Amino acid sequence: xxxxxxxxxxxxxxxxxxxxxxxxxxxxxxxxxxxxxxxxxxxxxxxxxxxxxxxxxxxxxxxxxxxxxxxxxxxxxxxxxxxxxxxxxxxxxxxxxxxxxxxxxxxxxxxxxxxx
Amino acid sequence: xxxxxxxxxxxxxxxxxxxxxxxxxxxxxxxxxxxxxxxxxxxxxxxxxxxxxxxxxxxxxxxxxxxxxxxxxxxxxxxxxxxxxxxxxxxxxxxxxxxxxxxxxxxxxxxxx
Numbered sequence: 001x002x003x004x005x006x007x008x009x010x011x012x013x014x015x016x017x018x019x020x021x022x023x024x025x026x027x028x029x030x031x032x033x034x035x036x037x038x039x040x041x042x043x044x045x046x047x048x049x050x051x052x053x054x055x056x057x058x059x060x061x062x063x064x065x066x067x068x069x070x071x072x073x074x075x076x077x078x079x080x081x082x083x084x085x086x087x088x089x090x091x092x093x094x095x096x097x098x099x100x101x102x103x104x105x106x107x108x109x110x111x112x113x114x115x116x
Numbered sequence: 117x118x119x120x121x122x123x124x125x126x127x128x129x130x131x132x133x134x135x136x137x138x139x140x141x142x143x144x145x146x147x148x149x150x151x152x153x154x155x156x157x158x159x160x161x162x163x164x165x166x167x168x169x170x171x172x173x174x175x176x177x178x179x180x181x182x183x184x185x186x187x188x189x190x191x192x193x194x195x196x197x198x199x200x201x202x203x204x205x206x207x208x209x210x211x212x213x214x215x216x217x218x219x220x221x222x223x224x225x226x227x228x229x
Contacts, residue, residue: 034217043120043206044220090159101172102147102210104218106159 002027004091006107014115019081021110023074023091030096033074034104035065038088050074061085081114088112118143120209120221128227129197137192137224141209147171148190149210149218150182154203162205165190166212197228 003026013019025031032051036044048059055067065076074091088111092104121140129135141148150162161174165184173180179195188209194201204225208218 036220041225043122043222044208046217046219049217102212102218103149103161103164103172103174105161106151108158 002093002105004093004107006110008110010111012113013081019078021076021089025093027095031093034092035076036090083114083116086114122207122221122224126225130229133197135194139190139207141188145209147210147212149208150192151206152203199228202228
């Protein structure tokens with residue numbers, strides 16, 4: 001079975017401050033990891049993914065994420081948050097070895113609020 | 117390039133009725149996935165179609181079904197609607213490659229009264 005935990009329901013930061021959204025995962029074997037963002041009444045927008053290689057992944061809108069295999073984590077980061085980053089963020093995982101099972105397992109989501 | 121499109125954007129039904137939701141994938145994508153985002157339950161995988169075949173389904177009753185057409189668009193049908201089926205239904209598409217990203221549509225919000 002594969003699963004994702006996002007331990008914080010909400011993250012509040014001031015504009016210009018660093019933003020971190022936490023994610024830990026559980027999967028058999030090696031993971032593919034994804035971050036998506038959802039704005040109100042919208043679908044999910046892809047931010048970035050980890051497949052293999054460099055543990056630091058850079059994505060859209062200045063976001064990056066660090067894969068840590070020993071801690072089974074994939075935290076999302078942004079050095080300087082903007083008010084427009086306020087949204088719901090989802091971490092997702094699927095197992096690399098299960099090549100016949102492409103479904104993603106999502107965390108419960110973290111609501112990010114960036115105050116001006 | 118057009119993204120994943122879904123119709124209708126909103127759907128209101130009464131208990132016991134049937135709902136049909138539609139999805140058009142990104143051009144060139146052959147795989148379509150359906151997810152349910154219900155309040156308090158998060159995002160749950162429903163169905164995966166590729167090349168016209170159902171490849172996998174999540175832990176949902178048989179009254180949730182669908183199909184994929186030769187042009188790779190897809191329909192999700194929900195029969196005998198129940199109040200708890202009220203949710204945002206999201207469709208995603210991808211190329212069928214191991215590392216491929218799923219790209220999501222805007223969703224259909226289904227309300228069952």
